[in-house]
Amino acid sequence: MATGLYPQTKVLSKNFDVPNAHTLAVARPRGAYQSLEKALRTMTPAQVTEEVKKSRLRGRGGAGFPTGMKWSFVAKNTGKPTYLVMNADESEPGAFKDRYLMERDPHLVVEGALVSAYAIEASAVFIYVRGEYPNSIRRLEGAIAEARAAGLVGKDILGTKFSCEVWVHPGAGAYICGEETGLLESLEGKRGHPRIKPPFPAVEGVFRCPTIINNVETLSHVPWIVAHGGEAFAKQGIPPDPANPRSNGSTGTKLMGVSGQVRNPGLWEFEPGITLRELVYGYGGGPLPGRKIKAVIPGGISMPVLLDSELDVKMGFDELVKVGSGLGTGTAIVMDDTCDMVEACVNIAHFFGHESCGQCTPCREGCHWMEKVFRRVADGDGQPGDLDLLESLFKGIEGRTICFLADAAVWPVRSIVRKFRGEFLAKMTPAPTPAGA
Amino acid sequence: MTPPAVSPPPTGGDPRPREPRDANQPPARGTRGGGYAEAAGAPAGVAPASGPAKAATAAGAAAAATAPRKTPAPAVVPPTPVPFPPDDLKAACEALIARYPQRAAALIPILHLAQKRFDGWISPEVEAGVAQYLGVSDQHVRGVVTFYTMFNTKPVGRHHVQVCRTLSCWLRGAGELTRCLERKTGLRPGQTDEARRFTVSEVECLGLCEVAPALFVNEDAHVNVTPEGLEKLLDGLK
Numbered sequence: 001m002a003t004g005l006y007p008q009t010k011v012l013s014k015n016f017d018v019p020n021a022h023t024l025a026v027a028r029p030r031g032a033y034q035s036l037e038k039a040l041r042t043m044t045p046a047q048v049t050e051e052v053k054k055s056r057l058r059g060r061g062g063a064g065f066p067t068g069m070k071w072s073f074v075a076k077n078t079g080k081p082t083y084l085v086m087n088a089d090e091s092e093p094g095a096f097k098d099r100y101l102m103e104r105d106p107h108l109v110v111e112g113a114l115v116s117a118y119a120i121e122a123s124a125v126f127i128y129v130r131g132e133y134p135n136s137i138r139r140l141e142g143a144i145a146e147a148r149a150a151g152l153v154g155k156d157i158l159g160t161k162f163s164c165e166v167w168v169h170p171g172a173g174a175y176i177c178g179e180e181t182g183l184l185e186s187l188e189g190k191r192g193h194p195r196i197k198p199p200f201p202a203v204e205g206v207f208r209c210p211t212i213i214n215n216v217e218t219l220s221h222v223p224w225i226v227a228h229g230g231e232a233f234a235k236q237g238i239p240p241d242p243a244n245p246r247s248n249g250s251t252g253t254k255l256m257g258v259s260g261q262v263r264n265p266g267l268w269e270f271e272p273g274i275t276l277r278e279l280v281y282g283y284g285g286g287p288l289p290g291r292k293i294k295a296v297i298p299g300g301i302s303m304p305v306l307l308d309s310e311l312d313v314k315m316g317f318d319e320l321v322k323v324g325s326g327l328g329t330g331t332a333i334v335m336d337d338t339c340d341m342v343e344a345c346v347n348i349a350h351f352f353g354h355e356s357c358g359q360c361t362p363c364r365e366g367c368h369w370m371e372k373v374f375r376r377v378a379d380g381d382g383q384p385g386d387l388d389l390l391e392s393l394f395k396g397i398e399g400r401t402i403c404f405l406a407d408a409a410v411w412p413v414r415s416i417v418r419k420f421r422g423e424f425l426a427k428m429t430p431a432p433t434p435a436g437a
Numbered sequence: 438m439t440p441p442a443v444s445p446p447p448t449g450g451d452p453r454p455r456e457p458r459d460a461n462q463p464p465a466r467g468t469r470g471g472g473y474a475e476a477a478g479a480p481a482g483v484a485p486a487s488g489p490a491k492a493a494t495a496a497g498a499a500a501a502a503t504a505p506r507k508t509p510a511p512a513v514v515p516p517t518p519v520p521f522p523p524d525d526l527k528a529a530c531e532a533l534i535a536r537y538p539q540r541a542a543a544l545i546p547i548l549h550l551a552q553k554r555f556d557g558w559i560s561p562e563v564e565a566g567v568a569q570y571l572g573v574s575d576q577h578v579r580g581v582v583t584f585y586t587m588f589n590t591k592p593v594g595r596h597h598v599q600v601c602r603t604l605s606c607w608l609r610g611a612g613e614l615t616r617c618l619e620r621k622t623g624l625r626p627g628q629t630d631e632a633r634r635f636t637v638s639e640v641e642c643l644g645l646c647e648v649a650p651a652l653f654v655n656e657d658a659h660v661n662v663t664p665e666g667l668e669k670l671l672d673g674l675k
């Protein structure tokens with residue numbers, strides 16, 4: 001980049017490179033649990049929620065829902081306990097950001113959980129970590145044990161009247177348990193079948209009690225917001241669109257990563273004003289030697305692809321929607337000119353077919369159909385009309401199911417079919433057959 | 438012209454596209470619902486002694502599709518539950534149960550403990566033991582065990598090599614790793630050798646995409662793996 005790299009802003013990642021930052025002995029002198037102390041001693045739960053609302057913090061799990069607003073939906077005076085669930089399932093392909101938080105700064109994660117639990121007056125936090133993250137599970141359990149011994153978790157935290165337990169609950173290998181209601185079912189010891197909403201979890205969630213579910217990264221922002229105020233957070237990143245009263249912008253910082261066919265895959269933290277091009281070429285190092293970038297999924301695998309010519313877009317929630325994609329998890333996957341886009345579709349469709357929980361017919365059957373049609377096109381057995389068949393499959397799957405997995409299965413492959421139609425057609429040109437065959 | 442392996446979704450009749458099924462291949466990893474059907478008749482995931490399966494011809498597959506089932510369905514004998522929890526797991530299991538307002542919520546963490554303790558897989562007997570302990574039906578436990586990929590429903594090798602096949606790893610050569618594994622061990626994804634040294638699996642994204650391609654051997658992650666590196670790694674695993 002001729003103009004120099006877009007600057008990093010290390011808020012969540014400030015301890016990532018500090019040796020032993022996962023121990024309380026290192027983390028506490030660096031500020032861990034000061035926000036918890038501030039919240040418990042000087043603020044009411046409603047005041048914490050108010051700061052989070054002012055911050056315009058939006059969920060980092062993929063959907064970008066305003067966190068403060070979600071918290072305000074929690075049913076009060078039900079006579080039942082309220083639970084906070086931290087979504088650390090992180091099974092989205094291409095996403096690895098929550099792993100950095102849990103492994104490198106688990107006390108920040110625990111503090112975020114506790115402050116947020118205080119805000120919604122929860123009596124326990126369950127951190128649902130995917131089973132394939134044994135190191136994250138160990139680090140979190142270690143951090144919780146240290147915090148418990150220091151009077152930061154459990155009964156009468158820091159000598160106040162606030163009591164809250166924090167438990168790590170391991171998953172066992174299922175992408176769908178990242179979907180919030182699939183996660184709740186799994187937490188109850190069942191197959192991860194997403195629930196029909198309503199009732200929403202804030203009213204009836206895990207164990208039929210009011211429950212708030214947030215992503216790890218979302219809640220890890222809360223200590224900073226409590227320390228510096230919601231308005232300071234809202235000053236970072238992309239402000240809301242003044243022309244649209246319902247817009248929330250993309251405030252604060254965001255962990256962003258790049259994987260796939262680039263020179264320098266990795267994870268960084270920025271204010272969302274950075275463009276996808278700066279992320280992929282500047283930090284990701286651009287294409288491998290002698291190659292060209294062909295397509296990029298901005299966040300995870302579940303969003304439509306963007307072409308190399310479309311990368312000058314800011315990494316904000318609304319900005320990416322405007323160009324027909326989405327921020328998702330903020331971790332981009334890059335495909336270069338050696339990548340066969342039809343095979344990429346086979347790969348993506350296989351993932352969703354494998355991960356479908358099987359409750360809805362369009363998803364359970366449709367994902368496999370898509371894979372099989374992609375497979376035969378890739379193998380040169382494509383039939384005339386296969387592209388129309390695919391379009392009809394997309395229509396039959398999208399928007400017809402209990403959860404968004406099915407939509408997520410359609411979006412990336414549909415964008416590839418439309419943007420790389422030529423590659424599909426080239427494979428479908430009938431090869432000359434010997435006479436009489 | 439040979440008929441295409443997959444026909445388009447037909448408008449009437451059975452709506453599922455059928456693929457020729459090779460009996461020597463592991464069951465397709467499809468929708469999470471294999472249940473008992475997946476286990477029925479499968480020789481415990483052990484690769485046949487005849488070596489790598491040969492590809493089914495279209496004709497052979499067509500015959501197989503119409504031929505009657507050779508093995509009659511085995512008589513259903515309810516498994517004898519193992520005593521659960523064994524003494525060494527009692528304290529851990531009780532601590533887990535105490536975390537939740539409902540006993541059954543401890544099922545998944547307890548299955549993890551059980552799998553480690555009982556030879557790396559969850560047998561029907563272990564399932565029944567866990568079910569009794571938690572006060573849920575055997576079927577409930579079976580449903581959970583078959584839903585989650587980390588629970589093994591068949592015995593596995595001492596070294597369970599799990600190669601990520603998802604997009605970021607695939608873009609960086611995961612396919613070569615699977616082929617290298619097959620060359621070195623003779624095993625395809627889903628298979629275990631007779632000496633139970635290795636089990637080979639293809640898994641979905643492990644969350645190590647920035648250091649792709651990635652694989653797990655049991656619980657240990659290996660990243661930026663090259664075929665040469667993999668060969669060395671395998672040689673070191675006894």
Ligand SMILES: Cc1cc2nc3c(=O)[nH]c(=O)nc-3n(C[C@H](O)[C@H](O)[C@H](O)COP(=O)(O)O)c2cc1C
Nearest residue numbers: 059060061087089090091178179180214215218404
């Ligand atoms: C199929 C599917 C998978 C998901 N996986 C995850 C995940 O792994 N981690 C996550 O935080 N959110 C995931 N989500 C989003 C959650 O449903 C939910 O929106 C999120 O946890 C809410 O937290 P947030 O508001 O803090 O983003 C997934 C959603 C769907 C539909």
Ligand code: SF4
Nearest residue numbers: 357359360363401403
């Ligand atoms: S859309 Fe798919 S994953 Fe979601 S509930 Fe339906 S079948 Fe399950």
Ligand code: FES
Nearest residue numbers: 601606643645646
């Ligand atoms: S795609 Fe292989 S670890 Fe994520």
